[in-house]
Amino acid sequence: MNVHRIRKEMRNGKSIFDLPLRVTFYARVSTDKDEQRNSLENQVQYYTELIQSKLNWTYVEGYIDEGISGTSTKKRDSFNRMIADAKAGRFDFIITKEISRFSRSTLDSIQYTQELLAHDVGVLFQNDNINTLDSDSEFRLVVMAGVAQDEVRKLSERLKFGFRQAIKNGHVLGNDQLWGYDKKDCVLTINEEEARVVRRIFDLYANQQMGIRRISQTLYDEGFTSRKGNAFNVLTIRHILCNPKYKGWYCANKSQTVDYRSKRKIFLDESEWVMYPDPSIPAIVSEDLWDRAHALYKRRSRQMMSHQSAAEFHNRYPYSGKIICGEHGASFHRQVLKSTKGEKEVWQCRVYRNRGRAACPAPQLRTTELDQIMARIFDQLAQDQQAIVDAVVKVIQSVPDEHDYGRDALRIEEDLSAIRAKKDRLLEMSMAQALTIEEFKRRNDSFNEQVKGLEERLELLRSEEQKGRRSAQQLRNIKTALEEELSFKNGINSALVTTILDHIVVKKGSTKEEVRLEIHLKFGGPFGVVFNRENASFRFNRS
Structure with a gap:
């Protein structure tokens, strides 16, 4: 039946029960507890009998969601199916208990009731005495839905208060699977078998200065595995190193919910965390050990963040990621060895670092030795020096041509013209009253955002094009600098090696005494090198 006709009949004195309608119901409970399931059964029985008792109504099977919150409609399968069936014209009227059953969100309530009315389907919120087929229902719905939404906010606040009270009473909240502890009735006790692993992690990290990935492999080699029998996940080790519970401290306020409806969270800076010693949390490691490990973790994190990207961090040393073990195909990793004579930078096969000499016989390489070898190779290439300089300059000259800035700018300008034409048509439609003011504003704002984004892209594109142009003088300066570098007057240049x-x-x-290398340059090679450490001699041959 058409909504307009229904409202006309109701204005003439008829009640909703007098009209020939196909009627269904929607029932929902937010938990799967027994008392809630009983409530759901009662709702189903009540609405079935109510609808069937009305002579003018035709009963349509109801829609039921169980154990699902009313805050969002995204996961409410029956609710969404009901909306789809309403649009398909399978019934005329829905009965539900109250607004908070239908939806606790003002936006959802109004949106869905308006959608239903657009398809000639009304809703009766029985306890709230709101029938959307009444002409004044929308105003009342806004007020009542606002109250329901405020209830969600109050519930969120009550939960937070409950958490604070539980903590004050010595109940430990949070992760029930915390490594190193058993948790029962909100009380933590130390699991000694797992605690051994936690203590070993802090010892390897803080005392032996070992990296997290190497700790994972060391634990596995020592027979310590995760609960699933695998090597410890790197992320798990990081969480252990950063969790103050291991030194017997309470820690909260790490994150904050900024929207109780969407449950969106933001992670707070460590300065905003709430931390203090808590007698109800038994410590697994000493405060001194935890503090040293955490300070080291933060220092290493700052070092990582100080570089523009992880790739730049990895490649800040000229040989990073470029030395490969011929035995296993694994990469060599940098290591700084300390002795009474000072520090020495060396490179070791990853397999050797993780599993020892028995796993990989490849010798470690010293950075000073590699520098000497590279200098000798470059020296041998002196006859090709001009060819190298010319090749590098040619690459630099070709860079601007690799990107067609003019083509991209033209495309953006075409997109801008198309959007401006749409704005003109939108204004014409508004003047002809084919659009409401609200719809015009919404669409016009969207177009303005698109225009702003395209103009920013165009400005950035033109800036990049300008940067890409190099003058003849700049190229001459680059050429002179390259020639000086390739002369090796100032020793080996690590940036040149990287390039x-x-x-x-x-x-x-x-072997440790005689190292055999195969060196590949980006423009040629390979070069075979045999380095004898006893007499510091080199033998080269170009393959």
Whole structure:
């Protein structure tokens, strides 16, 4: 039946029960507890009998959601199916208990009731005495739905208060699967078998200065595994190192819910955390050990963040990621060895670092030795110096041509013209009263946002094009600098090594006394090198 006709009949004195309508119901409970299930059964029975008792109504099977919150409609399958069936014209009227059953969100309530009315379907919120087929229902719905939404906010506040009271009473909240502890009735006790792993992690990290990935492999080699029998996840080790509970401290306020409806959270800075010693949390490691480990973790994190990207951090040393073990194909990692003579930078096969000499016989390489080898190779290439300089300059000259700035700018300008034409048509439609003021504003604002974004892209594109142009003088300066670098007057240049070196293979059969290398440059090679450490001699051959 048409909504307009229904309202006309009701204005003439008829009640909703007098009209020939196909009627269904919607019932929902937010938990799966027994008392809630009983309530749901009672709702179903009540609405079924109510609808069937009205002579002018035709009963349509109801829609039921169980154990689902009313804050959002996204996961309410029956509710969404009901909306789809309403649009398909399968019934005329829905009965539900109250607004908070239908939806606790003002936006959802109004949106869905308006959608239903647009398809000639009304809703009766029985306890709130709101029938959307009444002409004044929308105003009343806004007021009542606002109250329901405020109830969600109050519930959120009550939960937070309950958490605070539980903590004050010595109940430990949070993760029930915290490694190193058993938790029962909100009380933590130390699980000694797991606590051994926690203490070992802090010892390896703080006392032995070991990295997190190497800790994971060391634990696995020592027979310590996760609950599933795998090597410890790197993320798990990080969480253990950062959790103050391991030193017997309470820690809260790490995150904050900024929208109780969407439950969106933001993670707070450590300065905003709430931390204090808590007698109800038994410590697994000493405060001194935890503090040293945490300070080291933060220092390493700052070092990582100080670089523009993880890739830049990885490649800040000229040989990072470029030395490969011929035995396993694994990469060599940098290590700084300390002695009474000072520090020495060396490179070791990852397999050797993780599993020892028995797993990989490849010798470690010293950075000073690699620098000497690279200097000798560059020296041998002196006859090709001008060819290298010309090749690099050619690459620099070609960079601006790799990107067609003019083509991209033209596309953006075409998009801008198209959007401005749409804005003109939108204004014409508004003047012809084909659009409401609200609809005009919404669409016009959307177009303005698109225009702003395109204009910003165009400005950035033109800026990049300008940067890409290099003058003849700039190229001459670059050429002079390259020629000076390739003369090696000031020793080996690590940036030059990074630019020209592709990779180095430590060949099988290399020993501590005699290292055999295969060096690949980005513009040629490979170069075979045999380095004898006893007399510091080199033998080269170009393959």
